[in-house]
Structure formats: C-alpha cells, structure tokens
Amino acid sequence: MKNNILVIGGGPAGLEASANLKRMGYNVILIEKESKLGGHLAKWDRLFPDGVSARKTLEALTDEIRGVNCFTETQVQSLNILDKSYNAILSNGITVLADAVLLSSGFDLFKAEKKEEYGYGIYEGVITNADLEKAFREKKMPLNEPRAIGFVHCVGSRDEKAGNPACSKVCCATAVKQACEIKEVYPNADVYCFYMDLRMFGRHYEDLYLKAQKEFGIRFIRGRVSEVAEMADGRLQVKAEDTLSSKPIRVTLDMLVLMAGMRPSEAGRSVGRQINLTTEDDGFFSSEDNLLAIQKSKLPGFFYAGACTGPKTLPDTLHEARSAALEIDRYIKENTREK
Amino acid sequence: MIDFGFTVSPSSRLDLDKMDRTSFNALAKIEPDVLKCMACGSCTASCTAAQFEPTSLRQAILLLQRAQVEQALNLLKGCMLCGKCTMVCPRGINTRHLIISIQKIYGK
Ligand SMILES: Cc1cc2nc3c(=O)[nH]c(=O)nc-3n(C[C@H](O)[C@H](O)[C@H](O)COP(=O)(O)OP(=O)(O)OC[C@H]3O[C@@H](n4cnc5c(N)ncnc54)[C@H](O)[C@@H]3O)c2cc1C
Numbered sequence: 178m179k180n181n182i183l184v185i186g187g188g189p190a191g192l193e194a195s196a197n198l199k200r201m202g203y204n205v206i207l208i209e210k211e212s213k214l215g216g217h218l219a220k221w222d223r224l225f226p227d228g229v230s231a232r233k234t235l236e237a238l239t240d241e242i243r244g245v246n247c248f249t250e251t252q253v254q255s256l257n258i259l260d261k262s263y264n265a266i267l268s269n270g271i272t273v274l275a276d277a278v279l280l281s282s283g284f285d286l287f288k289a290e291k292k293e294e295y296g297y298g299i300y301e302g303v304i305t306n307a308d309l310e311k312a313f314r315e316k317k318m319p320l321n322e323p324r325a326i327g328f329v330h331c332v333g334s335r336d337e338k339a340g341n342p343a344c345s346k347v348c349c350a351t352a353v354k355q356a357c358e359i360k361e362v363y364p365n366a367d368v369y370c371f372y373m374d375l376r377m378f379g380r381h382y383e384d385l386y387l388k389a390q391k392e393f394g395i396r397f398i399r400g401r402v403s404e405v406a407e408m409a410d411g412r413l414q415v416k417a418e419d420t421l422s423s424k425p426i427r428v429t430l431d432m433l434v435l436m437a438g439m440r441p442s443e444a445g446r447s448v449g450r451q452i453n454l455t456t457e458d459d460g461f462f463s464s465e466d467n468l469l470a471i472q473k474s475k476l477p478g479f480f481y482a483g484a485c486t487g488p489k490t491l492p493d494t495l496h497e498a499r500s501a502a503l504e505i506d507r508y509i510k511e512n513t514r515e516k
Numbered sequence: 517m518i519d520f521g522f523t524v525s526p527s528s529r530l531d532l533d534k535m536d537r538t539s540f541n542a543l544a545k546i547e548p549d550v551l552k553c554m555a556c557g558s559c560t561a562s563c564t565a566a567q568f569e570p571t572s573l574r575q576a577i578l579l580l581q582r583a584q585v586e587q588a589l590n591l592l593k594g595c596m597l598c599g600k601c602t603m604v605c606p607r608g609i610n611t612r613h614l615i616i617s618i619q620k621i622y623g624k
C-alpha cells in the first residue's frame with residue numbers, strides 16, 4: 178500500500194495526521210511554508226490548562242514523523258483536481274500526484290494593530306498574547322518592577338467592526354494562564370483582566386480561573402476596554418466600564434496585553450481558492466457536516482484537520498488529526514485502487 | 517471659597533490607581549474565600565432581606581474591592597445572618613462568616 182497523501186501545513190494538526198498516516202503505511206508528503214515545523218505551537222511557552230512545556234509537546238509530535246517526506250519552506254504553487262486524485266506542483270519544483278489531500282493550514286493571529294484604539298504598534302507598552310509567549314520563551318521579560326499590568330480579552334473576536342463576530346475559544350484560557358504567569362514574575366504588580374464573558378469551558382480550565390482569583394489575586398473586571406492613551410512617563414491610561422458596578426473606571430498600567438484572536442490562515446485560503454473550496458461567513462473552511470464530518474470537505478478525497486475549520490485548542494486539533502487519518506484510510510480503501 | 521452660583525457634580529468614575537486596598541487585603545487575609553466570588557448573584561437572589569431593602573453581598577464584595585466602603589456596608593445593613601446565601605453559593609464561600617468578617621474589618 179503506497180498511496181500518496183499530501184498534507185498541507187506542518188503545525189500540530191499536520192504533524193499528528195502525517196504520523197498516523199505513515200503508521201498506516203501510506204506515503205506521506207508533508208509541506209510547510211515556514212522554515213520550521215510546529216505551526217503556532219512552536220511559538221508558545223507553557224500550555225493551558227496545566228502549564229506543560231510547548232517545546233516538549235512539539236518534540237513529542239515531531240518524534241513521531243520519521244519516514245514522512247517533509248518539505249519546509251515549501252508552498253503549493255498549483256493544485257488541480259484529476260479524476261480520482263489531486264495534482265500539486267510545489268514551490269520547490271516537485272510535482273505530487275496525491276490520492277488524497279489533507280489541509281491543515283491552521284489559523285493566522287488577528288492583526289492587533291487593526292484595533293487602533295488599543296495602540297498596538299503605537300505605544301511601546303501594548304503587546305499581544307503572542308509577544309508575551311515569546312518573552313516567556315526567551316526569558317526576556319520587558320519590564321522592570323511594574324506596578325500594574327492589564328489583559329484585554331476578545332481583541333478582534335466578538336467584534337463585528339473588527340470583521341469577526343465569533344469567539345476565538347482559546348484566548349480566555351490564555352489570558353488567565355498568562356495573568357498567573359506574569360504575577361509569578363512580578364508578584365508586587367496588580368494584574369487586571371478586562372473580560373466580557375469568561376469562557377473557561379474545558380477540563381481543568383475552571384480550576385485555572387479559581388487559582389487566578391484565589392492564589393494569584395488577579396482582578397477580573399467585567400467590561401471591554403474602550404480606549405488606551407500613553408501618558409508623559411510612557412505608562413498607559415486605560416478606560417473601561419466596570420459593568421458590575423455600572424461605573425466608568427480608569428487605571429494606569431505599565432503594560433497591556435491584547436488577546437488577539439484566531440483568523441483563517443491566508444496561505445490556507447489561497448490553496449482553497451485553487452480548487453474552489455467553500456468557506457463559511459467566518460472565513461474558515463466549510464465541512465461536509467459540522468457535527469458528523471468536520472474533517473471532510475465537500476470534495477471527495479480532500480480532508481481537513483485542526484484550526485483551518487475554526488478556532489480549536491490543541492487537544493481538539495490533535496483529535497481531529499487522528500480522525501482525519503482514519504477518514505482518509507477509509508476513503509482510499511473504498512475509492513482508489515491500492516498500488 | 518468664592519460662590520460662582522453653580523456647583524460641579526463629583527465624578528462617578530472609579531480610579532483604580534487611587535484605590536486604597538489596605539482594608540480589603542486585610543479582609544482577604546482572614547477570609548481568603550472572598551477572592552473566589554465570581555459575581556453570579558445567587559446570594560442576592562436567595563436573600564430574604566433583599567425583598568424588603570437593598571441587600572446584596574455580591575455587590576458589597578465588588579464595592580469593597582473598589583474601596584466604596586460606605587455603599588458596601590449599606591448593602592449589608594438588612595442582613596439578619598440567616599445563612600441562606602451560604603447554602604446557595606456555588607463556589608462554597610462561607611458567606612455568613614464572610615459577612616461577620618466584613619463587620620470585623622470595616623465595622624465602626
Ligand atoms: C495565543 C494562543 C495561545 C494558545 N495556547 C494554547 C494552549 O496553551 N493550549 C492549547 O491547547 N491550545 C493553545 N492554543 C491553540 C493552538 O495554538 C492551536 O490549537 C493549534 O496551533 C492549531 O494547530 P493547527 O495545526 O491547526 O494550526 P497552526 O498551528 O496554525 O499550524 C498551521 C501550519 O500550517 C502552515 N501553513 C498554512 N498554510 C500553508 C500553505 N498553504 N502551505 C504550507 N504551509 C502552510 C503554517 O505555516 C503553520 O505552520 C493557543 C492559541 C493562541 C492564539
């Protein structure tokens with residue numbers, strides 16, 4: 178059994194699916210546009226809910242892909258649907274005739290500078306969740322004895338004006354996790370989370386919230402930050418409504434961390450356009466069925482895994498990758514001649 | 517003071533920089549569970565006194581966090597320490613004991 182399977186995107190979804198397909202005996206070609214594998218996981222430091230190392234988690238995934246033909250810094254140049262296969266010409270000059278394709282192009286982080294009122298890219302003290310992960314990862318914390326730090330939930334999510342009415346699912350847990358981590362680094366600073374609803378849905382997530390309140394004394398303020406202004410000394414004045422006491426509130430902060438949400442991957446969408454894959458209103462790819470067959474596209478032999486069909490946590494992503502591998506196996510057995 | 521013939525209403529804005537949290541921190545020390553409140557409102561909903569005069573532990577906790585002591589204490593005046601709120605609190609806060617602790621720290 179040597180059918181070719183093309184996997185597009187080497188993040189957690191692409192890695193996990195490739196490893197499983199390889200184990201099933203398929204010839205897997207995995208392409209990744211960046212120079213390193215791992216997708217967004219390669220950028221994170223410690224993971225919610227338990228704080229395990231992102232580096233070790235990624236190592237565990239990459240350890241499993243031995244035997245997979247892996248091309249980094251490679252994109253799809255053109256993709257065509259043939260009778261019972263897909264013909265892909267890659268940017269490295271290689272042509273792949275694939276019996277099935279798995280798209281695992283993931284997500285792009287919302288560009289926080291689009292929410293101009295928060296001052297990302299304008300004020301030095303305003304950073305994103307991804308910037309803070311980088312600082313933790315490189316152990317280069319940007320501040321010296323800060324007095325107060327704030328987190329803004331739902332940046333570029335649940336916001337029609339930012340073009341995204343949907344919830345990004347992972348950023349509440351990320352904010353609460355990062356708030357605790359920052360308090361560990363700066364125990365004397367006051368740490369605030371500005372939220373609209375707290376969506377701590379998963380196993381152990383509520384424990385994380387409780388720990389943030391009780392052990393770390395994180396102060397949760399229900400209200401969306403309306404504006405941020407820099408003061409003469411470089412600190413930030415932040416305004417919001419404290420909706421639980423129905424009063425406007427102001428606070429001066431040394432740093433403000435924006436919880437940028439998840440948007441569909443642009444590179445993934447450009448692959449989709451080549452074969453007219455459909456997307457839903459939110460820009461993520463449409464599945465054959467949102468309950469029964471999230472991993473299937475509406476095209477035979479073309480499958481999805483991970484955040485390319487909407488915001489997902491890492492466990493969601495990995496489960497989907499495994500089930501996509503099973504679906505592909507079933508499709509190949511039912512539809513193509515084994516080679 | 518010169519009388520200009522008009523008054524300026526005080527700002528209702530809460531300034532978190534100027535908030536004195538000493539008493540709240542003292543309260544959290546003897547009653548750490550006060551930090552667990554997630555503002556669900558079960559206590560206020562079950563409160564018998566609240567049917568007759570404004571009584572709300574949920575809001576009192578928030579106001580104490582914001583150093584609005586007088587308003588907070590006003591919201592606990594009607595409390596008869598019946599303890600019904602302790603039975604409904606989903607976070608398991610001993611609310612009755614908390615109210616007594618609030619009186620200890622803030623009561624005059
Ligand atoms: C700030 C933040 C923190 C998070 N922290 C956690 C956490 O602590 N715990 C947790 O469970 N989840 C967390 N998540 C969620 C987690 O990052 C995602 O679940 C996971 O990254 C999704 O994996 P993926 O493979 O679908 O997508 P991605 O990680 O986005 O990977 C997709 C890969 O595909 C590549 N690609 C895209 N298009 C193409 C193309 N056309 N050709 C070639 N390659 C392409 C990309 O370069 C990328 O490497 C977090 C998310 C955010 C935003």
Ligand code: SF4
Nearest residue numbers: 331334344345348349
């Ligand atoms: S997970 Fe939380 S922060 Fe992220 S969009 Fe949803 S509600 Fe907002």
